[in-house]
Amino acid sequence: MKDNIVIVGGGIAGMEAARQLLLLGYKPILVEKSDHLGGHVADWHCLFPDMTPAQDVVKGLVEQIKDANIFLETEVSFINRMKMGYNVMFSNGVNVICKAILLATGFDLFEASRKEEYGYGIYDQVMTNRDLERWFNTGDDKRITGKDIKKIGFVHCVGSRDVKAGNQQCSKVCCITAIKQAMEMKERFPDAEVYCFYMDLRLFGKKYEDFYIKAQMESGVHFIRGRVSEVSENMQGQVIIKTEDTLSGKPAKITLDLLVLMAGIVCNKQAVQTASMVQVQTDSDGFLKSKDNILNIIETGSKGVFLAGTATGAKTIPETAAEARAAALAIHNYLVAQS
Amino acid sequence: MMDFGFSISPSSTMNLDKVDLTLYDRLCSIEPDARKCMACGSCSATCTAGPWTGMSVRKVLLDIQRGKDKEAAAMLKGCMLCGKCTMVCPRGINTRHLILSLCRIYGEDAK
Ligand code: SF4
Ligand code: SF4
Numbered sequence: 001m002k003d004n005i006v007i008v009g010g011g012i013a014g015m016e017a018a019r020q021l022l023l024l025g026y027k028p029i030l031v032e033k034s035d036h037l038g039g040h041v042a043d044w045h046c047l048f049p050d051m052t053p054a055q056d057v058v059k060g061l062v063e064q065i066k067d068a069n070i071f072l073e074t075e076v077s078f079i080n081r082m083k084m085g086y087n088v089m090f091s092n093g094v095n096v097i098c099k100a101i102l103l104a105t106g107f108d109l110f111e112a113s114r115k116e117e118y119g120y121g122i123y124d125q126v127m128t129n130r131d132l133e134r135w136f137n138t139g140d141d142k143r144i145t146g147k148d149i150k151k152i153g154f155v156h157c158v159g160s161r162d163v164k165a166g167n168q169q170c171s172k173v174c175c176i177t178a179i180k181q182a183m184e185m186k187e188r189f190p191d192a193e194v195y196c197f198y199m200d201l202r203l204f205g206k207k208y209e210d211f212y213i214k215a216q217m218e219s220g221v222h223f224i225r226g227r228v229s230e231v232s233e234n235m236q237g238q239v240i241i242k243t244e245d246t247l248s249g250k251p252a253k254i255t256l257d258l259l260v261l262m263a264g265i266v267c268n269k270q271a272v273q274t275a276s277m278v279q280v281q282t283d284s285d286g287f288l289k290s291k292d293n294i295l296n297i298i299e300t301g302s303k304g305v306f307l308a309g310t311a312t313g314a315k316t317i318p319e320t321a322a323e324a325r326a327a328a329l330a331i332h333n334y335l336v337a338q339s
Numbered sequence: 340m341m342d343f344g345f346s347i348s349p350s351s352t353m354n355l356d357k358v359d360l361t362l363y364d365r366l367c368s369i370e371p372d373a374r375k376c377m378a379c380g381s382c383s384a385t386c387t388a389g390p391w392t393g394m395s396v397r398k399v400l401l402d403i404q405r406g407k408d409k410e411a412a413a414m415l416k417g418c419m420l421c422g423k424c425t426m427v428c429p430r431g432i433n434t435r436h437l438i439l440s441l442c443r444i445y446g447e448d449a450k
Contacts, residue, residue, distance in 0.1 A: 195355075201377075213430075216374045220367075222404070224355075225378070245353060247378050247401055254355035 003335045004029065004098035006088050008076055008274060011039025012317055013309025013324045014104035015061040018068045020328030026335075029069040029096055031076065033270070037062050039106050045136035047317065048180045049207035057317070075270075079277040084338075085304060086278065099338060100304045100331045101278060103288060104324065105271030107310040110159030110167065110263040118158065118261055123233040125256070128158075128263045129174070132181055143258060149189050153241060153256045154178040155228045156198040160264030169285050171264035172314040175202045178262050179215045186219040195222045195254065197243055205316060224252070231259060265314040278305045287313045298327045306331055358406040362444065366403060370440050372432045376400045382424035382434055392417025396424050396434045399441070412445050 005021060007014045010032030021028045036042055038058035047054050071092055080087040085099040112120040112128045120126045127135075127143050135141040156178050160171040175198065182194045196215075201223070203209050215221040226243040233239055239259050245252040267286040275281070275288050280300045283289040288311045291299040298306050308327040309320040366373050376397065383395035394417030402411040415438060422435040 212377075213375060217371065220374065245355075245405070248353065248405060250351050250353050252353040252355050 003100070003339075004085075004096055005100045005102065005331060005335075006031070006086075006096060006098045007102045007104055009039070009104035009106055009271075009309075009311075010034075010037040010070070010072070011104060011106045011309065012041055012057075012061070012320045013106065013311070013327075014039075014102070015065055016321045016324035017102055017104060017308055017328045017331075018065045019061060020325050021331065022065060022067055024328065024332050026332075027067065027069065028102075029071070029098070030065070031071045031074045031090060033073065033075050035073050037070070037072070040109065040130075041317065043130060043137075044133045046180070046184070048176050049205070049211060051180075076274050076277070079274075081278070099335055100306065102306045102308060102327055102331065103271065103275055103278075103280065103300075103311050104308045104327075105268050105274060105288070105311045107265045107314070108268045110165065110171075110266045112158055112261045112263045114165060115158055115162075115261070117230045118155065118228065118259075119231040119233065119239065120261055123231065123239050123259075124237050125233075125239050126231065126259045126261065128261050129177055129181065130263065132185075132260050136184065147257065149192055149257045151193050151195070151254070151256045152182075152185050152189070152258045152260065153195045153197060153228075153239075153254070154182055154260045154262060155241075156196065156201075156262050157227065158261040158263050159266065160262075161199065167264060167266050167286070169314065170202060171262075172202065172204070173316055174262035174264055175200075176205065176208045176211060178260075179203075179208075179211050179221070181260060182221045183211075183215050183219045186221065192257075193222065194219065195224055195256075197224050197226060197228050197241070199225070199227050226252070265310060268311065271311055275311075278302050280305055280307075283312075285313060287311065298323060298330050304334065306334075353405060355405075358404075360404070360406060362408045362411075363403045363406075365444055366437075366441060369444075370437045372430070373400060373403075373437055375430045375432055377430060379429060381427040381429060385423050385427045386418075387421060387423060388417045388419050394418050396428075396438070399438075403441075411441075415442060415445070 005028040007028050007030040018028045018030050041054050042058050044054035075091040077089045077091050088096045159165045186194050203212050226246045228241050228243045231239050231241050238255050240255050242253050279302045281289045290297040306327045308324045380397050383397050388394045399411045424434040
């Protein structure tokens with residue numbers, strides 16, 4: 001089969017779709033703007049709910065898509081609509097005529113420094129979920145390495161469910177990520193007290209509630225219901241956070257040696273630009289707009305343009321992979337109908 | 340001194356750095372399920388004594404987690420040990436047993 005298919009984005013969605021398309025006998029062209037495949041997952045250490053090493057997931061997929069045409073450090077420069085498909089120009093000068101395009105453009109992690117009141121980039125002992133995963137991977141971070149860490153706090157919903165941050169939606173995966181990371185920190189610092197500050201605990205996925213109970217029972221993580229309102233620094237370089245303990249109905253404060261911000265999932269701005277080249281608009285939540293949000297999440301209003309993964313909103317890895325498979329099948333059906 | 344009609348009220352802010360968790364830890368060592376509470380309030384909602392005495396298993400557990408042992412002890416006096424709370428707890432905590440264990444700890448301390 002000679003039909004060209006362009007996949008934009010080499011994260012989980014793009015790779016899984018490429019894998020399925022290869023199995024269906026196509027030879028997709030995959031473009032990835034960074035110098036490696038795997039997207040955000042490549043920066044992660046272990047994945048809930050079974051603590052699977054993130055590298056295993058990424059490597060497993062990379063291994064299986066070797067036969068695809070992969071361009072790293074490449075972006076889409078422009079796309080022209082033609083009678084039978086699209087003419088796609090890449091930043092590396094390659095020009096492709098294709099019949100179908102899959103936008104697997106993923107998400108951006110919310111820039112935690114925008115929530116200035118939490119002090120990321122201002123106070124020494126504040127980090128993000130991604131920084132902590134990097135430390136799990138490298139063991140190198142001046143906020144942790146060689147420090148006496150006795151009290152650790154996790155702030156849920158940083159840049160999520162927050163009109164002021166421009167993101168009303170829930171990022172879905174931060175609650176479970178916070179609990180995962182809280183337990184991982186407790187393992188590394190058994191004498192430390194670990195606190196999670198949450199508004200709701202949205203533990204919707206398979207085995208997530210088990211994780212929560214394990215965090216309570218085995219790790220002794222303290223869950224305090226209330227949104228952190230502000231963070232300050234004391235002379236010792238620790239951070240003091242203010243919140244309401246809403247279950248007690250009283251304001252509360254606590255001093256911590258390390259504060260981890262659960263930066264949320266927001267739409268990838270660059271993807272919005274690429275999508276606009278093929279007349280795919282954004283939905284009211286800022287993510288790419290599907291044909292409809294029930295049975296046609298994968299299709300768009302533009303013929304031959306498909307979506308998969310977090311380009312349309314926050315998603316877990318299994319959800320992303322399932323969508324990618326569905327997108328590969330939708331593309332196959334589309335191409336069959338065309339010929 | 341002139342009375343201007345002002346007074347200084349103490350701050351209601353809870354300083355979580357100063358919470359004494361001795362009782363909570365003791366309770367958890369004999370009733371590990373105490374850690375499992377997710378503050379759903381089923382126990383308090385169903386409690387027959389609650390509306391008249393202020394008894395609430397949820398609040399007892401919260402107070403102990405915040406080091407407010409006296410408040411928890413006062414609340415426990417309202418319990419009539421009927422066990423309805425145990426029947427509704429979605430986390431399967433044997434709350435009645437937990438209440439008895441807590442009373443035993445308080446009883447030992449009073450000796
Ligand atoms: S055992 Fe005590 S706390 Fe539980 S429902 Fe009965 S009176 Fe209320
Ligand atoms: S019913 Fe159980 S989980 Fe719910 S508040 Fe009471 S003790 Fe906690």
